[in-house]
Amino acid sequence: MDEDERYSRQQLIPGWDQFKLDTSSAVLAGIGAIGSYVATVLVSSGIKKLTIIDFDTIETSNLNRQLLFKDEDVGKSKSETAAKRLKEINPNIKIDFFHKKMQDVSVSVYEQADVIVACLDTFIDRRWINSMAVRVKKPLVMGGMFAFLGNAQVIIPHETACFECQPLVPEEELAQACSPFGEERKKDRKEIEIGPPLPAVAPLSSIIGGIMAQEALKLILELGEKLTNYLFYDGLNNAVTIIELEKSKECPACGEMYKLEQIEFVALSTETVKDFRMRLMLTYGLEKPDLMFQGKILDIESFLEDAIKTDKAVIFVLDKNLAQPIKIVLQISD
Numbered sequence: 001m002d003e004d005e006r007y008s009r010q011q012l013i014p015g016w017d018q019f020k021l022d023t024s025s026a027v028l029a030g031i032g033a034i035g036s037y038v039a040t041v042l043v044s045s046g047i048k049k050l051t052i053i054d055f056d057t058i059e060t061s062n063l064n065r066q067l068l069f070k071d072e073d074v075g076k077s078k079s080e081t082a083a084k085r086l087k088e089i090n091p092n093i094k095i096d097f098f099h100k101k102m103q104d105v106s107v108s109v110y111e112q113a114d115v116i117v118a119c120l121d122t123f124i125d126r127r128w129i130n131s132m133a134v135r136v137k138k139p140l141v142m143g144g145m146f147a148f149l150g151n152a153q154v155i156i157p158h159e160t161a162c163f164e165c166q167p168l169v170p171e172e173e174l175a176q177a178c179s180p181f182g183e184e185r186k187k188d189r190k191e192i193e194i195g196p197p198l199p200a201v202a203p204l205s206s207i208i209g210g211i212m213a214q215e216a217l218k219l220i221l222e223l224g225e226k227l228t229n230y231l232f233y234d235g236l237n238n239a240v241t242i243i244e245l246e247k248s249k250e251c252p253a254c255g256e257m258y259k260l261e262q263i264e265f266v267a268l269s270t271e272t273v274k275d276f277r278m279r280l281m282l283t284y285g286l287e288k289p290d291l292m293f294q295g296k297i298l299d300i301e302s303f304l305e306d307a308i309k310t311d312k313a314v315i316f317v318l319d320k321n322l323a324q325p326i327k328i329v330l331q332i333s334d
Helices: 018-022 033-045 078-089 107-111 123-136 202-221 273-284 304-308
Strands: 025-029 049-053 094-098 115-118 140-146 149-155 230-234 239-243 263-268 290-293 312-318 326-333
Touching (some): 018 202, 025 033, 033 049, 078 094, 107 123, 115 123, 140 202, 202 230, 273 290
Parallel strands (some): 025 049, 025 115, 049 094, 115 140
Antiparallel strands (some): 149 230, 230 239, 290 312
């Protein structure tokens, strides 16, 4: 097939550079309803390489809106099945897939991408991919949906507000599933449903997916204005609201303190590891951090002074909401 003819209509757009797409790559985290649409657009447009990351399997309830899947695919890997279908759409595109959690994928996969697109349905996962994008300094396109409501945001690390900067999600909900019913997913697809599943409708996935795919293409092609504020879409009322976001210097993911090689903290000699950990949780919005000193995780019941046996030491803070540890110089004071 004549590749020039395949892409001829989009190349009529002023400023469009097909060569940039032909030499670019994207990482797509989540190939569900929105992700299916984003992937289809990127592959159809002629991106050189798409890497799909999703540990989920296809269910019958997915078929009303996840357009890359068919009845015979139920029970199969989403990432692998999507890769096969997308290859049928455009055989010239290189497509890699990982049927695993994004946290288990090598950092180098994210480092090699020109843009990361996140179509994830839990706040924990969104916080993690946001942290990874900041770590590898790659632009991130995020979005989500709930019934007829949807949202999208573009994050340019250390330039724009990231997911942690924006004040639109209450702190106590940041560690919860984005379903208001608190649905939790466990490893290897063993699920415990606390309430009804997340409501979803096909038109919203195509609208939000289309906006996200458009932003990813604009980033690669360096066209137009970036959607760096928060876009909220109400499908029932056909209303679009743009909420201005400001980058926070105190942000635990991209704030000024994270540009430093290390952070200095003072702790009292009477303070336990558990007490200090609570301070870190409140300061940085962490979920359940571990403190590592000289390669060992500190016992939370021990006193800091006894645990590190020095008045000044380097410790590392590890948490599931961070893509990389925080390095702290801890000084013990009386």
